[in-house]
Amino acid sequence: MTPNAEGNPPGGREPVTEFRPAGGADGPAGASPDHELPAEELPPDLNQAILEAAKQVASILKKHGHAFALAGSVAVYAHGGTGNLQHDADFCIRPEDADAVVATLEEAGLPVFTPPEDWLVKAKCLGQDIDLIFELASRPVTTELLERATELPVDSVHMPxxxxxxxxRALLAAFSEHHCDFGAVLPIARQLRERVDWQAIRGEYGDAPMPAAFLFLLERLEVIAPRGGER
Known part of the structure; x- marks a missing residue:
């Protein structure tokens, strides 16, 4: 799951409706069980299971015309990272679209529920956790953020x-005195280093203590060039 640095909604945003699975834990009555597969069709490992769940959710969102972008470890994988995925599949959606997205997933038979955190809702698909994030690093997901997304294949399914x-940006913004796991973010920085605008990252977060320390670590490990240098 992509962490939110503060866990607090930005000023002025209305709280998101508390969502409950319609028709019980298995979704609305009569809905096709999109969140289940027969045992003989289950993927052979957790990474593949997460990929299959991400593909299924993306297909549902695309079919109904929702604006979204894949995030988290599956997004890193789509950009050429390793297939060592984390615990769930993350999707960014705009706050104003949350109710409609939840309704779509429930109609497709996926259970959706509200966790204590107020910057996302959660769903289940093929037994895997799905996070629908509408605040990324304490900032609302915007149309501009989604428009910067790139259409890429995740296995056989293309998605933003x-x-x-x-x-x-989201990973560095989440660093704090209480959450500062450089070891988890370092391999991602290595995998994406040629595709990241590090100058923009420095300009936005380089003066904050934890992101600055991580950027210094990347410099010392020669993952990125020192400030003002070239790589």
Missing amino acids: VLAPTDLM
Whole structure:
């Protein structure tokens, strides 16, 4: 899951409606069970299971014309990163679209629920966790953010994928004294380093203590050039 640095909504945004699975835990009555597969069709490992869930959710959102972008470790994979995925599939959606997206997923038979965090809603697909994020690094997901996404294939399904610079922005913005796992972000920075606008990252976060420390680490490891240098 892509973390939110503060966990607080920006000023002025109305709280998102509390969503409940329609028709019980398995979704609305009569809906096709898009979140289930027969045992013999289940993917052989967790990484593939997460990919299959991401593909299925993306297909549903595309079919109904929702604006979204794939985020998190599956987005890194789509940009050429390793297939060592994390615990879920993340999608960015705009706050104003949250109700409609939830309704679409429930109609498709996916259970959707509200966690304690107020910057996302969660769903289940093929037994995997799906995070629908409408605040990324304490900022609302915007049309501009989604428009910067690139259409890429995730296995056999094309979908909009968050731009590498935006992925790195979200990861660095989430660093704090309570959440500062450089080890988890370092391999992502290595994998995406040629695709990230590091000058823009420095301009936005380079003076904040934790992001600045991480950027210094990247310089010392020769992942990126020192400030003002070339790589």
